[in-house]
Amino acid sequence: MTRTAAIIGGGVIGGGWAARFVLNGWNVRVFDPDPEAERKIGEVMGNARAALPMLYDFALPEEGTLSFHGTIAEAVTGADWVQESVTERLELKHKVFAEIQAANPGVPIGSSTSGFKPSELQQGAADASRIMVTHPFNPVYLLPLIEVVPSEATDPGAVEAAKDILTSVGLYPLHVRKEIDAHIADRFLEAVWREALWLVKDGVATTQEIDDAIRFGFGIRWAQMGLFETYRVAGGEAGMRHFIAQFGPCLSWPWTKLMDVPELTDELIDMIADQSDAQSGHLSIRELERKRDGNLIAMMRALKQQGNAAGRLIKTHEATLRHMPDDGPPMISARRVIPVDWTDNNGHMNEGRYGQLFSDASEAVMAAVGADDDYIAGGLSYFTVENTIKFIEETHAGERIEVHSRVTLGEGKKLRCFHEMKRASDGALLATSDQFMLHVNLVTRRSCEPPEHVAARVTQLAALHKET
Amino acid sequence: MTRTAAIIGGGVIGGGWAARFVLNGWNVRVFDPDPEAERKIGEVMGNARAALPMLYDFALPEEGTLSFHGTIAEAVTGADWVQESVTERLELKHKVFAEIQAANPGVPIGSSTSGFKPSELQQGAADASRIMVTHPFNPVYLLPLIEVVPSEATDPGAVEAAKDILTSVGLYPLHVRKEIDAHIADRFLEAVWREALWLVKDGVATTQEIDDAIRFGFGIRWAQMGLFETYRVAGGEAGMRHFIAQFGPCLSWPWTKLMDVPELTDELIDMIADQSDAQSGHLSIRELERKRDGNLIAMMRALKQQGNAAGRLIKTHEATLRHMPDDGPPMISARRVIPVDWTDNNGHMNEGRYGQLFSDASEAVMAAVGADDDYIAGGLSYFTVENTIKFIEETHAGERIEVHSRVTLGEGKKLRCFHEMKRASDGALLATSDQFMLHVNLVTRRSCEPPEHVAARVTQLAALHKET
Numbered sequence: 001m002t003r004t005a006a007i008i009g010g011g012v013i014g015g016g017w018a019a020r021f022v023l024n025g026w027n028v029r030v031f032d033p034d035p036e037a038e039r040k041i042g043e044v045m046g047n048a049r050a051a052l053p054m055l056y057d058f059a060l061p062e063e064g065t066l067s068f069h070g071t072i073a074e075a076v077t078g079a080d081w082v083q084e085s086v087t088e089r090l091e092l093k094h095k096v097f098a099e100i101q102a103a104n105p106g107v108p109i110g111s112s113t114s115g116f117k118p119s120e121l122q123q124g125a126a127d128a129s130r131i132m133v134t135h136p137f138n139p140v141y142l143l144p145l146i147e148v149v150p151s152e153a154t155d156p157g158a159v160e161a162a163k164d165i166l167t168s169v170g171l172y173p174l175h176v177r178k179e180i181d182a183h184i185a186d187r188f189l190e191a192v193w194r195e196a197l198w199l200v201k202d203g204v205a206t207t208q209e210i211d212d213a214i215r216f217g218f219g220i221r222w223a224q225m226g227l228f229e230t231y232r233v234a235g236g237e238a239g240m241r242h243f244i245a246q247f248g249p250c251l252s253w254p255w256t257k258l259m260d261v262p263e264l265t266d267e268l269i270d271m272i273a274d275q276s277d278a279q280s281g282h283l284s285i286r287e288l289e290r291k292r293d294g295n296l297i298a299m300m301r302a303l304k305q306q307g308n309a310a311g312r313l314i315k316t317h318e319a320t321l322r323h324m325p326d327d328g329p330p331m332i333s334a335r336r337v338i339p340v341d342w343t344d345n346n347g348h349m350n351e352g353r354y355g356q357l358f359s360d361a362s363e364a365v366m367a368a369v370g371a372d373d374d375y376i377a378g379g380l381s382y383f384t385v386e387n388t389i390k391f392i393e394e395t396h397a398g399e400r401i402e403v404h405s406r407v408t409l410g411e412g413k414k415l416r417c418f419h420e421m422k423r424a425s426d427g428a429l430l431a432t433s434d435q436f437m438l439h440v441n442l443v444t445r446r447s448c449e450p451p452e453h454v455a456a457r458v459t460q461l462a463a464l465h466k467e468t
Numbered sequence: 469m470t471r472t473a474a475i476i477g478g479g480v481i482g483g484g485w486a487a488r489f490v491l492n493g494w495n496v497r498v499f500d501p502d503p504e505a506e507r508k509i510g511e512v513m514g515n516a517r518a519a520l521p522m523l524y525d526f527a528l529p530e531e532g533t534l535s536f537h538g539t540i541a542e543a544v545t546g547a548d549w550v551q552e553s554v555t556e557r558l559e560l561k562h563k564v565f566a567e568i569q570a571a572n573p574g575v576p577i578g579s580s581t582s583g584f585k586p587s588e589l590q591q592g593a594a595d596a597s598r599i600m601v602t603h604p605f606n607p608v609y610l611l612p613l614i615e616v617v618p619s620e621a622t623d624p625g626a627v628e629a630a631k632d633i634l635t636s637v638g639l640y641p642l643h644v645r646k647e648i649d650a651h652i653a654d655r656f657l658e659a660v661w662r663e664a665l666w667l668v669k670d671g672v673a674t675t676q677e678i679d680d681a682i683r684f685g686f687g688i689r690w691a692q693m694g695l696f697e698t699y700r701v702a703g704g705e706a707g708m709r710h711f712i713a714q715f716g717p718c719l720s721w722p723w724t725k726l727m728d729v730p731e732l733t734d735e736l737i738d739m740i741a742d743q744s745d746a747q748s749g750h751l752s753i754r755e756l757e758r759k760r761d762g763n764l765i766a767m768m769r770a771l772k773q774q775g776n777a778a779g780r781l782i783k784t785h786e787a788t789l790r791h792m793p794d795d796g797p798p799m800i801s802a803r804r805v806i807p808v809d810w811t812d813n814n815g816h817m818n819e820g821r822y823g824q825l826f827s828d829a830s831e832a833v834m835a836a837v838g839a840d841d842d843y844i845a846g847g848l849s850y851f852t853v854e855n856t857i858k859f860i861e862e863t864h865a866g867e868r869i870e871v872h873s874r875v876t877l878g879e880g881k882k883l884r885c886f887h888e889m890k891r892a893s894d895g896a897l898l899a900t901s902d903q904f905m906l907h908v909n910l911v912t913r914r915s916c917e918p919p920e921h922v923a924a925r926v927t928q929l930a931a932l933h934k935e936t
Contacts, residue, residue: 137685145685178672182723185681190723191659211694213653217605217613219690224763226679240744255650255658276708295692302766352824359819388856
């Protein structure tokens with residue numbers, strides 16, 4: 001059953017929400033009075049379509065529909081979730097909530113606000129119990145964090161429902177248990193931003209130098225462990241107490257401009273804008289977005305391969321995307337998008353990744369004959385002994401492909417597959433793989449006969465896939 | 469000519485410096501009065517040996533020697549660089565500098581200090597002009613950032629020499645032009661740390677929740693672009709000025725506890741330590757280090773594949789590690805360590821990565837016949853048409869391997885190679901690849917004859933590699 005989200009307020013954030021839902025198979029209904037809204041959301045959708053599917057090694061569900069509506073009432077009709085991302089003016093938000101609740105009384109409402117607490121949002125609401133903060137991070141179509149902040153008036157059931165919805169579209173709802181100005185993450189961003197403004201103003205460092213100081217050092221650490229776990233490791237065997245004892249005293253040293261707020265004079269704004277131009281002005285915003293998204297995808301996929309941090313979230317979500325193929329023929333053993341980290345300098349798919357694609361396809365065939373993850377965990381598997389790949393046409397990042405597989409030999413320990421990699425758009429044959437595998441015992445690391453139920457399925461598929 | 473670094477003060481930081489130099493082929497002489505120093509540095513060396521070589525797709529140079537010495541004078545004798553990482557006590561540092569300069573007057577000295585400015589370090593020094601801050605980030609053997617902070621008394625020539633040395637071992641020297649307490653990066657760390665302590669103390673968030681708020685959101689952004697470039701993109705087409713105008717007013721809102729320093733009471737320390745145990749206590753520090761290093765390697769390799777941020781630094785350093793193979797036989801076309809991001813869940817090297825390894829080996833063969841990067845940039849290359857890989861023995865992350873290649877056919881457009889992948893430790897044959905390539909015009913994407921000088925080299929190698 002397709003679910004429906006209403007997005008109130010477009011822009012970069014609203015557009016990111018719309019994309020996240022549409023690409024996960026939800027229908028999305030947008031209200032934004034800006035005459036440019038459809039174009040703006042279209043641009044975010046374009047970025048998101050190119051990026052989000054690359055996080056996963058399986059295809060996302062069929063896209064939902066995206067529609068634009070002239071009134072809030074129309075947009076929220078039939079919605080299972082409403083996401084509000086209008087301008088940060090409290091009286092405007094109150095007005096929007098009133099219209100939403102008049103048209104769709106029971107619907108849970110999340111606000112993208114960074115500036116208001118849920119209790120402020122709820123002032124004067126017809127039903128405060130359905131309103132909470134669900135604060136995302138740009139780009140919303142890639143970054144998993146959502147701060148979910150209820151007030152005491154929010155219904156706990158609505159919060160749990162919201163967390164389920166967010167999780168189902170690949171997000172990570174961080175339940176903030178105590179409402180506070182700026183929630184959690186933005187308090188850190190604010191502290192760093194303020195300190196960075198001082199460093200620029202005082203001529204200590206340029207915007208480029210500050211960015212380098214972040215991305216070549218602690219930024220990489222924080223992407224995977226955050227602050228406390230990083231310091232726990234730094235403390236060594238002696239642990240957190242030792243670390244605090246060592247690092248503690250500097251809290252009261254003049255290591256930040258903590259007593260002062262920099263004044264945003266025209267002079268300071270010019271200085272920052274000029275330095276930023278010098279640093280990044282050779283690239284357009286579109287180019288910077290593509291660069292950023294490429295980096296994020298490649299790093300998040302790297303974390304997925306490690307099974308840690310944001311990568312673990314993606315892995316969990318990806319498990320819901322995996323489907324057992326029909327026996328066929330054709331047996332469709334893989335269906336996916338080629339991600340950016342699979343390409344060479346010259347932009348086409350690296351030779352090695354064909355091997356990985358066909359190896360993933362074989363895993364699907366193995367699962368279909370009963371040699372699935374549990375089976376492997378139980379100590380039996382198939383290992384590839386020989387693989388011949390023919391490269392027929394070039395493939396590029398972003399292309400959707402399918403692998404059609406046939407079992408060409410199934411005798412005792414032997415399992416042989418012939419895979420055809422096809423471009424989804426026109427069915428063009430891109431590469432083939434003739435893959436010969438042997439059934440192995442993972443303890444002895446030697447080949448052995450598979451159990452009867454697997455052997456029978458292999459024989460059955462080989463007969464079914466025989467070319468006639 | 470092997471160069472020599474003296475490391476004064478072991479521990480996690482000194483050990484990381486030692487490892488960085490030794491693994492880049494420097495001889496390292498250590499002084500640390502701690503009787504445990506050799507064991508402690510040995511542990512860091514172990515981590516570093518397992519991690520640093522994985523960043524690169526070519527082998528690092530032969531390790532230098534690591535020796536321990538009973539006096540500072542002995543350790544710094546003949547050193548080209550001295551790195552001081554002793555306890556953060558100024559009078560101790562002054563004493564250490566005096567001993568270093570008495571024994572090796574001209575040597576440039578870098579201090580790992582976070583707490584002192586270079587002008588403070590130089591007080592009373594025999595030769596202030598050789599002393600500067602070179603502040604690293606843990607783990608020093610993986611993270612590239614070094615804040616290089618001279619004072620006005622530091623010789624600019626010594627600073628340039630230091631930057632060259634640091635760059636040569638794969639580090640990124642960030643020249644901090646104005647000395648300031650805590651340099652640059654630690655000012656941000658301090659601001660975030662202080663705010664995080666308040667959030668824990670006030671019961672708003674646990675250490676785990678704070679880490680999640682960082683690593684699932686802005687942490688991933690900062691790993692690749694830092695602060696200002698991220699905000700430039702967020703500002704969209706309107707740019708930095710627009711972003712500041714939008715985000716500026718919150719500077720004076722109560723978004724941080726900026727007026728207050730949290731007091732580190734026993735109660736607060738206990739609260740943090742207990743929360744940290746709940747979050748990470750199921751893993752030992754060694755396990756956390758391995759997890760961290762695996763994540764960092766995989767993410768930095770992902771950035772390398774994208775050619776951006778820290779990955780661009782690694783790419784530049786890696787270019788110095790690439791060597792043209794001898795014609796042989798055997799022609800050694802690859803020599804490297806299997807990185808963590810090349811393994812499957814079951815810990816052995818993914819099928820696809822064999823294809824990538826052999827593709828890299830072919831690139832070395834191509835370069836040897838004149839089809840190198842410049843040649844490809846000029847519009848000609850070889851494309852693989854068919855590749856048969858035989859998988860003989862399993863391979864795991866961390867193993868050193870070599871590929872021995874022979875040109876088995878070289879006729880007109882055709883280039884065929886036979887590659888043998890061998891374990892470096894015992895020469896065991898792990899896999900073979902029979903790879904058939906065609907010479908192509910990259911503009912028409914069609915096969916074509918190679919120019920005469922390339923054709924001649926191909927014929928020459930085929931004759932040389934013919935089995936007799």
